[in-house]
Amino acid sequence: MAKQKDIKPAITILSTRKHGLDEIKRRLKRATFDPIEMAEVEAKVREIIAAVRERGDEALVEIERQVGWKGCTVEKLRVTKEEMDTAYASVPPSLLESLCVARERLERFHQKQLPRSWFIQENGSLLGEIFRPIERVGIYVPGGLAAYPSTVLHVAVPAKVAGVKELVIVTPPDENGKVHPLVLAAAQLVGIDTVFRVGGAHAIAALAFGTQTIPKVDKIAGPSGIYPVVAKRLLYGVVGIDLLPGPSEVAVIADETAPPDWVALELLAQAEHGPDSVAVLFTPSEKLLKEVAEKVTRYLSKSPRRRYLEPALKNHSALVLTRNMDEAVMLANEGAYEHVALMVAEPMKLVGKLKYAGAIFLGSQTTVAFGDYLAGPSHVLPTAGTARFSSGLSVLDFMVRSSLVLLSEEDAKLLAEVASVLAEAEGLDAHAKALRARKKG
Structure with a gap:
């Protein structure tokens, strides 16, 4: 009986031991909104x-x-x-009902975000x-x-x-x-x-x-x-x-407890959004990585969305074998991904170590797909590394904030002397005069 040939993985496999951290970072670098490049x-x-x-x-x-x-x-x-x-x-009633459930969960979550005006x-x-x-x-x-x-x-x-x-x-x-x-x-x-x-x-x-x-x-x-x-x-x-959301991204951090088929589907679920999507696995488990590579490749061959998945997996995705979990977290922080899925036994232990992520999904049972539809937070999230300085869409994005200042006559006289000194130091004569006029009353 002829020996079955190994199937070539549909996704790049990297190792921090073999390739080094600098090379890994270079290989995982993705398109940004750099005006020169665009x-x-x-x-x-x-x-x-x-x-x-x-x-x-x-x-x-x-x-x-x-x-x-x-x-x-x-x-x-x-x-x-x-x-x-x-x-x-x-629209079929069952689908309308699903949309209603999603709407209600989103409403409950976002009600908690409403800010309160405040006064001293x-x-x-x-x-x-x-x-x-x-x-x-x-x-x-x-x-x-x-x-x-x-x-x-x-x-x-x-x-x-x-x-x-x-x-x-x-x-x-x-x-x-x-x-x-x-x-x-x-x-x-x-x-x-x-x-x-x-x-x-x-x-x-x-x-x-x-x-x-x-x-x-x-x-x-x-x-x-x-x-x-x-x-x-x-x-x-x-x-x-709001923000500049680009192609979908997921970084999965997984240990040996994560089901390989679930990890594979987590990567594929974001990659199928389009040919520029990004899906990356960081794991210290070589056994898990190999099983995920096999499952991703086999799924791709039968997927109805292969024309989107194939270029996303080939050009923008990778499975990365790390030395340990700290290295996996470090690489995820370096990428500041839209979604980070913590498919580990104790996800809460890693949350505090994650500096940058549009949204964090804790535990293998919490697939990012829940967030795409009805978990509660908006799925409009920062991509292309912009999670370093921006956050997902919220109620605050649809509000404006105005400061209120009312000074009593006593405070106006007291502060006018201090503020006028600062105005004169900046060479703003009218500022200083406006302040001193309040001092005189």
């Missing part, structure tokens, strides 16, 4: 933004026709109420902060590779909890101008009836400037592909933005 994309996006700013709806229609929806017209940009109602009615009163003076909701927000819902009703919920719910009065959705249609009924149903479920079938950088520009059909918003939120992300970055200041 100069070509940025140039195209600037052209799109300029066209929308100058020609409004006309530019939107022109670009939509170029990217695939040949029958696009100004009149068709907005999804009608009849389409919304038809979409909602078409002393000597007749008052200091404090007040929080108020943003007036109008645009939500970008991705399309193309899959339908994402979950994104509608994960952006709209924290915005609604924050008290945002008006929410507007933009989402890319298919080549026939259709928006997936699940997206429309989810919009109705959270009380949104303003949906536009337009995506890409031109949709972001439309929300930022406003067009004859699409209203100007105060802030834009939601995950997207590279063109809308670049558009958000370029338009920050014209409009507020």
Whole structure:
């Protein structure tokens, strides 16, 4: 009987002993939002933004026709109420129930995030902060590779909890101008009836400037592909933005107690989002690593999403054998990943060692997929290493904070002398005079 040939792993295998930490870090380095590296994309996006700013709806229609929806017209940009109602009615009751459960869990979690205005009163003076909701927000819902009703919920719910009065959705249609009924149903479920079938950088520009059909918003939120992300970055200041979420990422830290098939599926679940997704395993267990490599490879050969998985696993993912668990945590911190899954016997012991992560999932039973749908926190999270300085979407992203200062006559006279000295040191004469006027009363 002929000996069965070993199957070549579908994912890169690395070892800190063999390759060294510097080489591992280099191999795991992923695309960032560096404007120098993205100069070509940025140039195209600037052209799109300029066209929308100058020609409004006309530019939107022109670009939509170029990217695939040949029958696009100004009149068709907005999804009608009849389409919304038809979409909602078409969704099976069991699926609607699942969306309702997700909405309720998201609402409960985000209610806990609501900040309270606060005040300190002393000597007749008052200091404090007040929080108020943003007036109008645009939500970008991705399309193309899959339908994402979950994104509608994960952006709209924290915005609604924050008290945002008006929410507007933009989402890319298919080549026939259709928006997936699940997206429309989810919009109705959270009380949104303003949906536009337009995506890409031109949709972001439309929300930022406003067009004859699409209203100007105060802030834009939601995950997207590279063109809308670049558009958000370029338009920050014209409009507020949430963060710059790029391709999905997961770093799994696992020990010998983790079920190999669960670890493999954890990696595959994020990798299947698209060809640029990132899935990395850090483990000191050589036995686990080998079993995971085999299971990932075998699953890939049968996966219905192989065309997305294959490039993601080949180009952006790896299984890394570490010397110990501390080294695994160090490498995860170095990457500052969107999701970190702690598939270890005692996950709470590692939480304090993790410095940077968009979201942390504790224990083998807590798959990141729960977070993608209904765990509670929003699944809009920092990617590409931006978890070093930013956090996932929250209620606070849909609110503004104003400081309050009221000084009594007594405090004004007392502080005027001190503050005027500082004003004079900075050479600001009018500042000093305004302060001294308060001292005189």
